[in-house]
Amino acid sequence: MSTATTSSTETNAAERSHSLLGDYSVLFKPRVSAMVLLTAAGGFYLxxxxxxxxxxxxxLLHTMxxxxxxxxxxxxxxQALERATDRMMPRTAARPMAQHRIGLAHGLILGFLLTFGGAAYLALYTNLLSGTLTLLTAVAYVTIYTPLKRITSLNTFIGAFPGALPPLIGWTAARGVIEWPGIALFAILFVWQFPHFMAIGWLYxxxxxxxxxxVAATQDPIEDAARGTVAQALFYAVLMIPVALWPTFLHxxxxxxAIAAFALSIYYLVATIRFASITKNPNDPENRKVARQLLRVSVIYLPLLLMAMALNAQGHLLLR
Structure with missing residues (x-):
């Protein structure tokens, strides 16, 4: 084999390898994974x-x-379950399983190995409770929430349960038991999700x-969709205020x-009130702007709240 041929073969192999790594990056949803790790780390730290x-x-390394x-x-x-619906949506149509760059068997085997292997790793290197909670989170997300997305708009509420478990998992990895402070962290993430997801629902x-x-935003007629979306977003944005303050009352x-949490939660509520303007003229293309603004505020809100919590943590007072 000539040097040129060898070089060409190596280049093609490198391109295929890079392409597969890129597909894995999309398959593993890095943005979602980053948020999960951030909230789990917050629970672990506290x-x-x-x-x-x-x-x-x-x-901490084992937990993360x-x-x-x-x-x-x-x-x-x-993505294995949603490959058909992903192909229908412009923003997800290029995903590797939707485009058959990663086959169904490949995706399923990889998914099962990582899900059960990761849960076993947690059970071995942290504790059984954390491994079990993590496995239950994955199972609920994949087998309950994902199929329900095409059946009922209640999927948002049901999916919020596994979505809120990471900080509790972080807490149990450190403590080995479920306690009220860990439940408070779960509640914060549970409530936070609704304005966030209502904004995403309207945006897409x-x-x-x-x-x-x-989802609430896909109801017919569009006026009902706007009212339903806004009602949920506002209810949980208001609820976010006392829930965000709960850690202070648990010491x-x-x-x-508490001051920082109150200010941040008011900011979140104000953004949600702005979002409520979509009910005036639901067909107005400008509504996407206020939805995107709420989405940005939600993404900023949670890390700042966790940072404030970490900086003012009162470890010596816990559970007294």
Whole structure:
């Protein structure tokens, strides 16, 4: 074989390898995985303050690695189930399983191995409770939430349960038990999701409608869709205020956090009130702007809230 041929073969192999790695990156939903890891790390950090374990110990590495593996696995299984609907929506049509760049068997085997392997890793290197909770999260996301997306708009509420479990998983990885502070973290993430998802639903309403995905925003007529979407977003944005303050009353944090949480939650509510303007003229293309603004605020809100919580954590007062 000539040098030129060898070089060409190696280049093609490298391109295929790069393409597969790129497809895996999409398959594993890196943005979703990053948010899962952030919230799990927050729960772990707060739980460690009570145990005396360093938040930056090997246990953190094991927790983050196990959660990341399971999250990647559930992302692959989700896309295996949704490959047909993904092809119908412009924003997901290029996904690797939708385009058959990754076959169904390939995606399923990879997804199952990562999901169950990651849960087993967590059970072995953290504790059985954390491994079990993580596996239940993945199973609920893939086998309950994902199929329900084409059946009922209640999928948003049901899907919020597995979506809110990562900080509780982080807490149990550090503490080994489910406790009220961990439940408070679960509640924060549970409530936060609704204005966030209502904004996404309205922003991609046309895509979801095309694919037959049932969310509040895809109801008919569009006036009912706007009212239903706004009602849910406003209800949970208001509820976010007391829920965000709950950690202070459980002595997880001090009053500086409470002030920051209140201010951030009011900011989240104001963005949601702006979003409510979609009910005036639901067909107005400008509504996408206020939906996108709410989405941006939601993505900023959660990391800032967790940062405030971490900076003002009162580990010595936990559970007293």
């Amino acid at each position: 739980g460690c303050l009570r145990t005396g374990i360093s938040p930056f110990s090997m246990l 690695l196990g959660v990341a593996i399971v999250t990647c696995g559930s992302g692959a299984l989700n 309403r046309a895509d979801y409608k095309l694919a037959g995905i049932r 997880i944090t001090g009053w500086p956090y």
